[in-house]
Amino acid sequence: MSSILSARGLRFVYPGGVEALRGVDLEIHAGEVFAVIGPNGAGKTTLFRVLNMFYRPSAGRVEYRFQTARDGSELSLRRRMAMVFQDPVLLNASVWENVAYGLFLRESFPGRLRVRLHRLGRKFRLSLPATELEARVERALEEVGLSGFGGKHARALSRGEAQRVALARALAVEPELLFLDEPTANLDPPSALLIEEVIRTANRRGTTVLLASHNIGQVRRLADRAALLVEGRIVESGPVGELFRPPGSGFIREFVGEELLT
Amino acid sequence: MPSLLSAVSQAFSMIVSLDSYLLSVVGVSLKVSGMALLISVPVSALVASLLGLGRFPGRNLLRTLVNTGMGVPSVIVGLVVLLLLSRSGPFGGLGLLWTPTAMVISQCVLITPLITGVMLSAVVGVDRAISEAAHALGASRLQRVLTVIREARFGFLTAVLAGFGRAISEVGSVLLVGGNIVFPNGVSYTRTLTTAIVVETRKGQFETALALGIVLIVIVLSLNLVASRLQRRGTL
Numbered sequence: 057m058s059s060i061l062s063a064r065g066l067r068f069v070y071p072g073g074v075e076a077l078r079g080v081d082l083e084i085h086a087g088e089v090f091a092v093i094g095p096n097g098a099g100k101t102t103l104f105r106v107l108n109m110f111y112r113p114s115a116g117r118v119e120y121r122f123q124t125a126r127d128g129s130e131l132s133l134r135r136r137m138a139m140v141f142q143d144p145v146l147l148n149a150s151v152w153e154n155v156a157y158g159l160f161l162r163e164s165f166p167g168r169l170r171v172r173l174h175r176l177g178r179k180f181r182l183s184l185p186a187t188e189l190e191a192r193v194e195r196a197l198e199e200v201g202l203s204g205f206g207g208k209h210a211r212a213l214s215r216g217e218a219q220r221v222a223l224a225r226a227l228a229v230e231p232e233l234l235f236l237d238e239p240t241a242n243l244d245p246p247s248a249l250l251i252e253e254v255i256r257t258a259n260r261r262g263t264t265v266l267l268a269s270h271n272i273g274q275v276r277r278l279a280d281r282a283a284l285l286v287e288g289r290i291v292e293s294g295p296v297g298e299l300f301r302p303p304g305s306g307f308i309r310e311f312v313g314e315e316l317l318t
Numbered sequence: 319m320p321s322l323l324s325a326v327s328q329a330f331s332m333i334v335s336l337d338s339y340l341l342s343v344v345g346v347s348l349k350v351s352g353m354a355l356l357i358s359v360p361v362s363a364l365v366a367s368l369l370g371l372g373r374f375p376g377r378n379l380l381r382t383l384v385n386t387g388m389g390v391p392s393v394i395v396g397l398v399v400l401l402l403l404s405r406s407g408p409f410g411g412l413g414l415l416w417t418p419t420a421m422v423i424s425q426c427v428l429i430t431p432l433i434t435g436v437m438l439s440a441v442v443g444v445d446r447a448i449s450e451a452a453h454a455l456g457a458s459r460l461q462r463v464l465t466v467i468r469e470a471r472f473g474f475l476t477a478v479l480a481g482f483g484r485a486i487s488e489v490g491s492v493l494l495v496g497g498n499i500v501f502p503n504g505v506s507y508t509r510t511l512t513t514a515i516v517v518e519t520r521k522g523q524f525e526t527a528l529a530l531g532i533v534l535i536v537i538v539l540s541l542n543l544v545a546s547r548l549q550r551r552g553t554l
Contacts, residue, residue: 110453131458139454145447148469158455229456 065116094285138226139235144218152206216247328525351485354425362433370441387431396491440473
């Protein structure tokens with residue numbers, strides 16, 4: 057299987073001196089769902105921030121092998137990735153604006169203007185065909201089960217809806233690699249299952265998913281492979297089926313709990 | 319001294335009949351404060367964005383300076399600008415004293431820190447997570463900054479309105495550097511709503527002073543109304 061991302065010897069030290077990553081090696085295969093599990097403070101979020109270039113690693117390197125990145129520049133690599141956070145971070149604007157945000161970032165100035173004029177025309181009840189950008193926003197909203205929510209204000213949404221909008225916003229840019237940092241940690245079970253379904257669909261379409269999760273059930277349902285991160289080190293990794301099979305390693309037993317290994 | 323009631327009724331009839339003196343005074347006020355706003359807003363937006371989002375040494379000192387500037391009394395600003403522009407001052411050669419330009423300058427000095435301060439708190443108030451989310455969705459550095467500023471847009475508008483409100487209702491500095499001049503034909507040159515109220519009251523022209531006061535209050539109140547509506551929208 058071809059690798060889409062490989063990290064070697066990643067270390068990250070926060071300005072205060074806290075060492076959050078102590079030499080992480082990681083190989084993500086194109087098209088898989090890879091889960092990073094581990095206790096709070098293990099470094100999962102830091103790892104994601106380094107992998108999506110929010111932080112520069114203190115040592116080690118990450119290689120990206122995207123098919124569609126225009127050049128090797130940081131921006132064009134970043135634009136093949138997207139991330140959804142534990143708490144939905146939405147702009148103070150309509151749902152439509154939020155989902156369109158990533159697309160607008162990638163659009164040229166005339167392109168942005170065209171879409172704006174187009175939408176303005178629609179407002180005055182001119183019947184205009186949808187632009188490609190509008191169609192993609194619509195598709196993304198539909199995918200998360202929120203078609204018809206475009207005109208709503210982002211602040212008027214429930215938490216579960218807001219997280220679905222955040223997911224739609226990430227999916228709209230059709231990333232090759234999607235980071236999900238505990239995307240369902242603060243959601244009720246039905247909302248969580250809905251999000252899982254969307255993740256599965258996106259993955260089936262070819263999006264590689266890197267998922268940080270606490271929820272072993274979720275990891276089992278979604279992930280092909282997983283790695284256990286403890287104190288900034290990967291202590292265990294492998295296909296999910298093998299990883300959680302009893303007796304399991306000491307680390308896994310401690311993290312998952314013996315009774316959950318099957 | 320006329321009764322309050324008759325003064326009020328005469329004041330209204332002056333407003334309704336679009337008294338030419340009244341109109342010219344309102345015109346000077348709007349022109350001077352509007353021009354000051356036009357100059358101050360871009361400067362303030364830039365400075366507030368840099369102070370709010372940039373990382374450089376001396377940033378905290380500059381922030382303190384802005385906050386201090388927000389509270390400087392307008393007469394002090396007027397005095398300093400007067401000294402700078404007076405014939406013996408460093409910019410005396412420009413011959414700007416007692417002109418609307420001098421008034422615009424002093425109002426700029428007065429309102430730029432205020433506008434900057436309000437914009438700064440709006441920028442700083444934007445959730446830090448917004449910037450990271452922008453990064454994670456493929457924003458360039460500039461796009462990230464613009465996204466944060468866009469999030470602060472209601473605060474920016476509030477700042478603009480607050481700046482205009484302070485400029486148009488301010489007396490001290492425009493009186494000192496503008497000179498409160500009216501042409502012989504009764505048309506205002508550097509007389510604003512506020513300075514006119516002072517003069518008319520002193521002359522005993524209470525109905526004129528009241529008419530001016532009513533116009534000023536209507537302007538300031540409607541600005542505040544718009545500002546508070548915007549704020550509500552911003553925090554919806």
